Structures are given as C-alpha cells and as structure tokens.
Amino acid sequence: MIDLHGYGPRLAEGALVTVELAVLSLILAIVLGLATASAKMSRNWVLHRLGTLYTTLIRGVPDLVLMMLLFFGGQIGINMFTDWLYTQFDVDIFININEFVAGVATIGLIFGAYMGETFRGAFLAVDNGQIEAGRAYGMSHWLVFRRIRFPQMMRHALPGLSNNWMVLLKTTALVSVIGLSDMVRVAAEASKATREPFTFMIIVAAVYLLIASVSEWGFARLQKRYDIGYGEAD
Amino acid sequence: MESLMNWLQAQLADNSIFTLQTLSYYGEGLVTTVQLVFLSLIIGLVLAVPLAIGRGSKHAWIRLPIFFYCYVFRGTPLLVQLYLIYYGVVFVEGIQDTWLWVILEKPFVPALIAFTLNTGAYTTEIFRGAIKSTPKGEIEAARAYGMSRALMLRRIVLPSAFRRALPAYGNEVIFMLHASAIASVVTIMDLTGAARFVYARFYAPFDAFLFVAAIYLCLTFTIIYFFRHLEKRLLAHLKPVSG
Secondary structure: OOOOOOOHHHHHHHHHHHHHHHHHHHHHHHHHHHHHHHHHHOOOHHHHHHHHHHHHHHHHOOHHHHHHHHHHHHHHHHHHHHHHHHHHHOOOOOOOOOHHHHHHHHHHHHHHHHHHHHHHHHHHHOOHHHHHHHHHOOOOHHHHHHHHHHHHHHHHHHHHHHHHHHHHHHHHHHHHOOOOOOHHHHHHHHHHHHOOHHHHHHHHHHHHHHHHHHHHHHHHHHHHHHOOOOOOOO | OHHHHHHHHHHOOOOOOOOHHHHHHHHHHHHHHHHHHHHHHHHHHHHHHHHHHHHOOOOHHHHHHHHHHHHHHHHOOHHHHHHHHHHHHHHOOOHHHOOHHHHHOOOHHHHHHHHHHHHHHHHHHHHHHHHHOOOHHHHHHHHHOOOOHHHHHHHHHHHHHHHHHHHHHHHHHHHHHHHHHHHHHHOOOOHHHHHHHHHHHHOOHHHHHHHHHHHHHHHHHHHHHHHHHHHHHHOHHHOOOOO
C-alpha cells in the first residue's frame, strides 16, 4: 500500500474543500452568467456596455492575478470601508475575509464572464417564434423564461457549460496559492515535509481526473435529457 | 534614451510605489513571461503536430499512449503538473551529479517543461479535431492522384487543417499567457511575480495587481488582434460572400 505518512485524512479533507469550492463557484458563475447574458442582450445600452466591459476585462486577465487582487485587495478595501463607517457613523465593525468565501467569490466572478458568453450564444440560438408563441399564450416574462427559453437554451449551452466546468475545476487549484487548504496545498506541504512529491502529486492528479471523468459522464446524461425531442443528437 | 529616462523620472517624481526600480522589475517580468510563453508554445506546437497525426493512427500502440498523455495533461491542473516537475526533478536518481542539474536547478526550465507538456496536450487535441474534419472528398481526390500517405498529409491534409485550427489555437495562446502567471508560484519573477513582489514590499495590492492586470490585458489584445489578422488572411475563402 502507498505510505501517506499520516496525511491521508488531511488529503481527503482537502479533496472535499476542492469539490465544495468548485460546486459553489459553479453555482455563483451560472447565476452571474445568466445575469450577464441578459445584460448583454438587453436593449438598455448601459447594461449592455456593463456586460461587455465585465466579460472583456475578466477574460483578458489571468485568474491568478484576479484572485490575488480580490483576495489581498478585498481585505484592504473592506477595511477602508469599515474605517469610513467608523469615522462617519461611529459604527465599529470588523469584517475578516475568509479564504474560502474569497475563493468562491473570485472563481465565481471569473467564470461568470465565461458563462455569460456561453449563455448569450445559447439564448440567441432559441427560435424567436417559440418565445412569441409563449407570449401569445399569455405567459408572463418569467414563465416564458422558465418553460420555454431556459430548457431550450440549455441544450445549446451544455457543451460550453461542461467545458467551463472542466476549466473551473482545474482553476480551483489556484486557491492553494492564496492560502486555502485545498488538496493541492495539502499535497504540496506533504511533498515538502516527506520529500516524496511523486506520491502526493500523483494522488491529487488522480482525484482531479476522477472528478473530471465523473462529471463528463454526468454531462453526457444531462445532454441526453435536454436533447429529448431532437432525435439523434449530433 | 537618456531624455526618455529623464522624462520618466520626472513623471514618477512624486510616486512612491512606481519608481524606476519597480518599473524595471515589471519590465524584467514582462521579458520572462514572454520568453516562457513563447518558448513553450513553439516547442508545444512542434510536439503537437506529429502527436496529432499519431492520435488518429490505426495502431493502438501509437494511438493509446497519445490519448493517455492528452487525457492526463488536460484533466489535471497545470499547477499540479508544475509542482510534480518542479519538486520531482530533484528526486531523479543521480541527476544532481550531471550537467543537466546546472539548468534544472533554476525554476525556469522545470516551468518551461510543465508548460510545454501542457500546451502540447491541448494543441494535439485542437489539431486532431482539425485533421478529422478534413472533407472526405479532398482525401479521395489525393488518393485518386496516387499520392502516398505522407505526401497527402503534407500537401492536402495539414495545410487546410492548420487553417481550420487557427481560431482554436488563438484561444490556446491566450490561455497559455494567462496560465503562465502560475510560474510566480515557483519563485520565477515573471509579470505576476513582479506584482507580488511590489505588493509585498509596499503592501499596495491595488497598485501592484491592477497595473499588472493592465499589462496582461494589453498582451491579450495584441494576441487577439494578431490572430484576427491571420484569420482574415488565411481564412478569406470562408468569409460570407456578401459582407
């Protein structure tokens, strides 16, 4: 058996952190992505510009730089805000950014931009007649979105979504750099302490491959579900 | 040059963070980043072409190892690959006694190896997709002319596959530029490394990281512009007839 020098439980905890981080940031990214796609398709030019600015800026800068900016800068920004609150209104609060929350917020913010592009393309692929038909039935905007636009949009969005998820999963490894104890950080510490980098890094790599393979299977099933009514998917 | 320096000095006179000293860190970082990205992309590209051809081979002993290489390097984070190579290279038996150690001791080469293997895997998949989508008729025509497999690859399949791969490859180049920020984790003073240094020295995250973000943004736009220009020239035949 492989000797983990007692790092087994911590490695497992780290794997859990990775999965939690990835899933929570995916949810945030999807919400942000839907909002961005709506903003970019909106007739309101301020919203349109804001959406474009967000996707362009975020996609032009490395994830690690954004993560450091938000993580190191976020704390100072919040401190400045609470200091201002104190001097202005005599309210004394202290907010400490937790690494996990910072990680989820940053990864969610970054992938919200990528999701926005994916969703925008997918929404545009839904036949306009479908939406008009929904309106003709007297459905509200929300009901049209829920019953008609969203299910049909997902069919087109899933390949991009699964792609983004795979990249997001691998991006979570970067949080180890800003001090979150995910599986990569535990493995890096263990490698240095035991001087056996191959053992730990290969285990971590295998776990990533496992998560990626399982989610690939999951996305294939979802695609099948959303392809119902379209015959053989191409 | 002298007057430019004087001008810069005057501009920076009342700025305590962006002095000539820190700007030179950013400048050296820019050079390191560009070197790292450019070298790994070039070597990765050279690696990827034969691998992409081999990926579609009839023989399983050629196809499967390449598939496995792509699967592993595309399925795991670049950071893990970098750690594996950077920390792992020390433990290769007897390597510290050979001449290789002189270059492997510095983090640049392990990072270059990790980046090259990573981009090689992605590029292989991009080219494989492009090769696979070669129209059947073109291959049949080449066969009908009596071309050998090698000649057909050289004259028919690869030239058109390179063009079809261009948009996806442009994305890969940008991805690689952004991924190179990871190099700072193993103490390389690339652009991000310079920003981290300035941040740690002055405790000024906004100045340090926003400035470097702006540099990356400029680099990204340059790459996008370059590939758009290339696509316009090389993919002119795919443009819709009526603009």
